[in-house]
Amino acid sequence: MGEQRPGLNAFEEFAARYDAWYDAAPGRLLFALELACLRPLVPGGPGPRLEVGVGSGRFAAALGLEVGLDSAAVPLRLAAARGVDVVQGAGEQLPFGDGTFAGVVLVVTLCFAGDPAALLGEARRVLAPSGRLVTGIVPLDSAWGRRYEAQGRAGHPFYQGARLLTVAEHHRLLTDAGFIVTGANSTLTQAPSDDPVEEEAQNGVVSGAGFVALQAKVRPRA
Numbered sequence: 001m002g003e004q005r006p007g008l009n010a011f012e013e014f015a016a017r018y019d020a021w022y023d024a025a026p027g028r029l030l031f032a033l034e035l036a037c038l039r040p041l042v043p044g045g046p047g048p049r050l051e052v053g054v055g056s057g058r059f060a061a062a063l064g065l066e067v068g069l070d071s072a073a074v075p076l077r078l079a080a081a082r083g084v085d086v087v088q089g090a091g092e093q094l095p096f097g098d099g100t101f102a103g104v105v106l107v108v109t110l111c112f113a114g115d116p117a118a119l120l121g122e123a124r125r126v127l128a129p130s131g132r133l134v135t136g137i138v139p140l141d142s143a144w145g146r147r148y149e150a151q152g153r154a155g156h157p158f159y160q161g162a163r164l165l166t167v168a169e170h171h172r173l174l175t176d177a178g179f180i181v182t183g184a185n186s187t188l189t190q191a192p193s194d195d196p197v198e199e200e201a202q203n204g205v206v207s208g209a210g211f212v213a214l215q216a217k218v219r220p221r222a
């Protein structure tokens with residue numbers, strides 16, 4: 001298992017606060033925009049889909065993902081109440097057999113993982129050969145990412161544990177872990193604010209977007 005990143009147990013301690021963020025502005029609209037960005041990339045099956053770093057299960061429930069894993073126990077109870085089949089564990093050591101899932105989804109989780117490369121290696125292992133990985137990040141090379149990073153430096157309980165990735169680092173992590181990127185969507189091309197407005201998700205990687213989702217397939221071993 002990878003080393004625990006500083007601030008990671010904030011997800012245990014402040015689980016209710018994290019979850020409540022989705023119910024009021026700006027979280028409610030940001031969630032809807034990010035969901036619309038992710039949804040077209042998430043495979044429908046056949047076969048179960050897994051979210052690693054499922055947290056309180058907001059995205060998993062909305063996307064109909066059957067299984068959610070997280071290292072933190074408290075948010076998992078909220079995910080279970082949303083109908084997700086939950087497992088406590090580390091993304092770097094997934095307790096599932098090879099080729100189990102039609103989809104593996106990671107929403108703002110890679111930046112909190114102690115060992116993102118190991119986590120992606122495990123995602124690759126548990127994906128079926130025809131499966132798809134979907135990863136959503138807040139890029140460091142965006143005004144939204146720089147805002148969260150500054151809040152982390154100022155001691156924000158969640159963001160201080162994050163090591164945000166640039167879009168290029170995100171892409172490279174996936175290809176180094178044995179994936180081929182097959183699709184991308186972007187949203188939050190608006191400037192960061194506490195009063196965001198509706199916008200359509202755009203196909204592809206939009207430079208400067210505050211949320212970028214990649215879809216990838218497993219590269220067959222040579």
Ligand SMILES: C[S@@+](CC[C@H](N)C(=O)[O-])C[C@H]1O[C@@H](n2cnc3c(N)ncnc32)[C@H](O)[C@@H]1O
Nearest residue numbers: 011053054055070071072090091107109112113
């Ligand atoms: C920012 S939250 C995202 C939760 C959920 N995906 C969402 O967007 O609401 C990141 C989650 O990843 C979990 N996490 C971080 N590193 C992990 C790891 N190595 N293995 C499993 N879960 C991890 C944290 O406990 C936390 O619940």
